[in-house]
Amino acid sequence: MERKYWVPAVERAHLVLRAIAASPSKKRLTDLTEETGINKSTMFSLLQTMEALEWVSRSEGDYYELGSIFATLGQAYLSGHPLVDRFLTLAQTTVDTIGETVQLSRLEHREIVYLAKKEASHPVRLLSEPGTRLPAHTTAMGKALLAGLPDADVRRLYEGYPLEKPTPHTIDSLDRLLSELAAIRRNGCAFDAEEAVLGFRCVAAPVRDLRGSVQAAVSVSMLSQQWTSKRDAATAAIRKLADELSR
Amino acid sequence: MERKYWVPAVERAHLVLRAIAASPSKKRLTDLTEETGINKSTMFSLLQTMEALEWVSRSEGDYYELGSIFATLGQAYLSGHPLVDRFLTLAQTTVDTIGETVQLSRLEHREIVYLAKKEASHPVRLLSEPGTRLPAHTTAMGKALLAGLPDADVRRLYEGYPLEKPTPHTIDSLDRLLSELAAIRRNGCAFDAEEAVLGFRCVAAPVRDLRGSVQAAVSVSMLSQQWTSKRDAATAAIRKLADELSR
DNA sequence: AAACTAAGTTTATTATATTAAACTAAATAA
DNA sequence: TTATTTAGTTTAATATAATAAACTTAGTTT
Known part of the structure; x- marks a missing residue:
């Protein structure tokens, strides 16, 4: 990474937080030094500081977990997006x-980040909560978002x-992806035929800002067995929702 | 704060993040230096680093906002709590x-932090999303959580x-609070009679771990006009939910 | 019980991040 | 137009954070 105008301590904090987030309440000071390559004394000070700021907390046996400040900052991030509330x-x-x-959801590089969810009162629950990331090319929303970029940008x-x-149904070639994006641009909506999770299908539509550029996507997800009966209504409904949000 | 084994850069990052979270897309470099008292060149390096790590992003006109990493860490915090999924x-x-x-929700010092929400398909939406914080003494869940502490701890x-x-209905004296906590301990559930938000009432019950100590609380919220008709059913239902989670 | 190992803590040195001050560029006022 | 202000960037000095190594403590093995 860029080495000028750099604050290494923040990068170290970043590494530690990711390590803790990956498996909370499983790592102690020494585990974190091994995983991140950060010096033991540096880690000591870092953890002391992060604990005092409530970025991390120590559970039974000095295992570290994330602090509740991240729930609060996450909430601030989500509610800062003007689309979420609407x-x-x-x-x-x-x-x-x-x-x-x-x-x-919105696009971040090659991933989508879920921003909000409205659940049906269903026994089947999707595991994606706001903040979850998935590879864009595997999902209907991701493809709807990528279709908002020119082909050259997608290639890059x-x-x-x-x-x-x-x-087995996931798109695994860039050419295939680009041809599907072309179809999505014509169609105005994107589909996911068990490309992200086996047994689930989705339909998604892009949300545009005033200038017409894609800023987010909305989707309906369902078990594959619902698809034939609900497909048309779901497509119409998600298009309607996307249009309402595109203002 | 503790000045030994301290990493000032992390504390500075903390101040900047809080400042940005308080009013996203409203603050530029200079605004942040004024608000936090951090030196301009230090702020420059700090923002460069945080932008590269995607902790912050710059919107139109170099105004800073939180990066999507916080949605992801927030999600990791919430899903790390074994209670949330259940x-x-x-x-x-x-x-x-x-x-x-x-x-x-759970207790953090004198605040409750919302961990999860299941919404009724209602036209009225509560503004509290997971990660929101409210003063404990103003809410039913907060009082249920405080009732899990000995009086001496609450005083301290x-x-x-x-x-x-x-x-106008909020409890505003510690003695009043303590006497209400005593009632909650006897009763097993806590009420909020428009003490947090005018027009809303809640009933809450504590969730206990295997040792019997209170680790979280659950609540039902409703418009005050629903209260007389739903009060008894809501109390029974929230008690039932709390008991189911207390295992 | 003694020796060993592992995890965390302290310290003194060294490498570097932080700072004030100077500078640049752009925007606003005279 | 030229002066003035404002926001952001660069730099050189100096204050301090990061490190290795030593140390402490507790837990494990012989």
């Missing part, structure tokens, strides 16, 4: 008409990054 | 029987901290 109000109607879970974005393939 | 599964039943929003906790009074 989504939570408007999506209720969509959930009520389709009876399936509706979500909002994936240069040197192979396409992960979590299910 | 709550989201079990609370659906509670929502369905009462038709009102059910929430989960509030020493030097006056009780905020957001509504």
